[in-house]
Amino acid sequence: MNKIFTALLAMISLSAFAQKTYIQCGKIIDGTANRVQSEITIIVEGNIIADIQKGYTSGGPTDRVIDLRNKTVLPGLIDCHVHLESQQNKNTLLEGFTLTDADIAYQAAIFAKRTLLAGFTTVRDLGGSGVNISLRKAINQGLTDGPRILTAGRAISGSGGHMDNSNGLRDDAFNHKMGPDDGVADGAAEMIKAVRLQFKRGSDVIKIASTGGVLDLSENSSGAEMSLEEIKAVVETAKDYGLKVACHAHGAEGIKRAIIGGVASIEHGSFMNAEDFELAKQHGTYLVPTIIAGKSVADSAKIPGFFPPVIARKATEVGSQIQATFSKAYKAGVKIAFGTDAGVYAHGKNALEFQYMVEAGMPPLEAIKAATINAADLLGLSDKIGSISKGKFADLVAVDADPLIDIKILQKIAFVMKDGKIYKNQ
Numbered sequence: 001m002n003k004i005f006t007a008l009l010a011m012i013s014l015s016a017f018a019q020k021t022y023i024q025c026g027k028i029i030d031g032t033a034n035r036v037q038s039e040i041t042i043i044v045e046g047n048i049i050a051d052i053q054k055g056y057t058s059g060g061p062t063d064r065v066i067d068l069r070n071k072t073v074l075p076g077l078i079d080c081h082v083h084l085e086s087q088q089n090k091n092t093l094l095e096g097f098t099l100t101d102a103d104i105a106y107q108a109a110i111f112a113k114r115t116l117l118a119g120f121t122t123v124r125d126l127g128g129s130g131v132n133i134s135l136r137k138a139i140n141q142g143l144t145d146g147p148r149i150l151t152a153g154r155a156i157s158g159s160g161g162h163m164d165n166s167n168g169l170r171d172d173a174f175n176h177k178m179g180p181d182d183g184v185a186d187g188a189a190e191m192i193k194a195v196r197l198q199f200k201r202g203s204d205v206i207k208i209a210s211t212g213g214v215l216d217l218s219e220n221s222s223g224a225e226m227s228l229e230e231i232k233a234v235v236e237t238a239k240d241y242g243l244k245v246a247c248h249a250h251g252a253e254g255i256k257r258a259i260i261g262g263v264a265s266i267e268h269g270s271f272m273n274a275e276d277f278e279l280a281k282q283h284g285t286y287l288v289p290t291i292i293a294g295k296s297v298a299d300s301a302k303i304p305g306f307f308p309p310v311i312a313r314k315a316t317e318v319g320s321q322i323q324a325t326f327s328k329a330y331k332a333g334v335k336i337a338f339g340t341d342a343g344v345y346a347h348g349k350n351a352l353e354f355q356y357m358v359e360a361g362m363p364p365l366e367a368i369k370a371a372t373i374n375a376a377d378l379l380g381l382s383d384k385i386g387s388i389s390k391g392k393f394a395d396l397v398a399v400d401a402d403p404l405i406d407i408k409i410l411q412k413i414a415f416v417m418k419d420g421k422i423y424k425n426q
């Protein structure tokens with residue numbers, strides 16, 4: 001008798017556990033097909049897409065139905081370049097001296113939630129103080145809401161390079177000698193150490209800077225700052241741990257070295273030239289353009305006193321270039337993955353990048369693929385995310401109009417599901 005009762009209980013709990021969600025979609029852009037499909041039902045079981053059926057189906061009496069019949073459903077969007085720990089403001093440089101890791105963590109949790117509610121269910125965080133690793137853990141444990149995160153932990157460059165936080169400061173202002181531990185490394189041996197330290201701390205990807213950058217106090221915005229030998233040492237070491245390398249680069253020479261050195265993606269690529277386009281195509285290197293960041297810093301540079309003069313100059317030089325270079329790169333056939341450098345502008349506005357990509361000549365469907373199937377490929381997650389396909393994670397977003405007709409609608413996400421859980425349904 002007891003046995004029967006136990007078996008009965010097991011059956012009841014099993015059927016309760018097996019509740020499925022039937023998402024009835026008016027239109028879907030699945031990330032792989034080159035056309036919009038109509039009247040499709042996506043069936044979600046747990047955190048996985050269990051099935052995709054033609055027409056509207058609703059399962060059994062215990063199953064749940066989500067009505068998105070007046071919406072267009074897409075795969076969860078992917079931003080390959082964010083910085084969830086911070087958000088640029090006129091006090092950013094000072095904050096480098098005042099904010100503790102705990103301060104950073106509280107604001108990062110808010111930025112992560114904004115990003116998720118904007119429809120970005122996966123992001124690649126390309127560098128911070130290391131709080132981004134704790135943030136990833138907290139989100140995975142369900143302690144706070146945010147996108148699925150792949151993080152670089154701390155980014156790496158040479159002494160005086162883009163990642164050297166002591167740039168432009170008097171020597172004794174920073175009572176600390178920068179080294180591989182801080183992501184500042186010189187020569188192949190130190191680069192290897194810096195990569196291994198990032199792996200040890202839990203990074204999913206390695207980020208380097210092969211040229212100068214805008215938002216640090218060095219005079220160099222785009223000149224090369226890493227040797228080919230150093231880049232190769234990073235890439236080979238990262239490969240040993242199964243990690244890909246993303247490379248911040250503005251100038252053509254630093255871009256060339258990074259591509260030859262074997263990085264997976266060039267971030268920004270502001271002054272990428274015809275030779276770089278050809279090399280990127282040969283090596284299968286992605287360009288992650290971050291147009292919105294370029295425009296944002298160029299706009300902020302026009303506000304008197306927003307940046308110190310050296311940063312204002314660099315922001316004007318580099319920021320305005322990115323959209324035009326992206327346009328040439330796309331037309332030359334370079335692979336593009338969507339990325340925005342969120343944090344350099346306000347978190348949650350990531351989808352503005354789609355509008356800028358389309359303005360630069362990329363068809364809306366291609367821009368969407370850059371943020372879904374292509375981004376998943378760059379992140380090495382093609383089997384799990386990037387398209388609405390059976391067996392992949394149930395990461396879905398929906399909008400009130402067809403984004404192929406009006407790309408701006410992606411800035412107004414109405415529905416967000418990540419890992420089978422609904423975070424927004426308007």
Ligand SMILES: [Zn+2]
Binds near residue numbers: 081082083126341
């Ligand atoms: Zn960045």
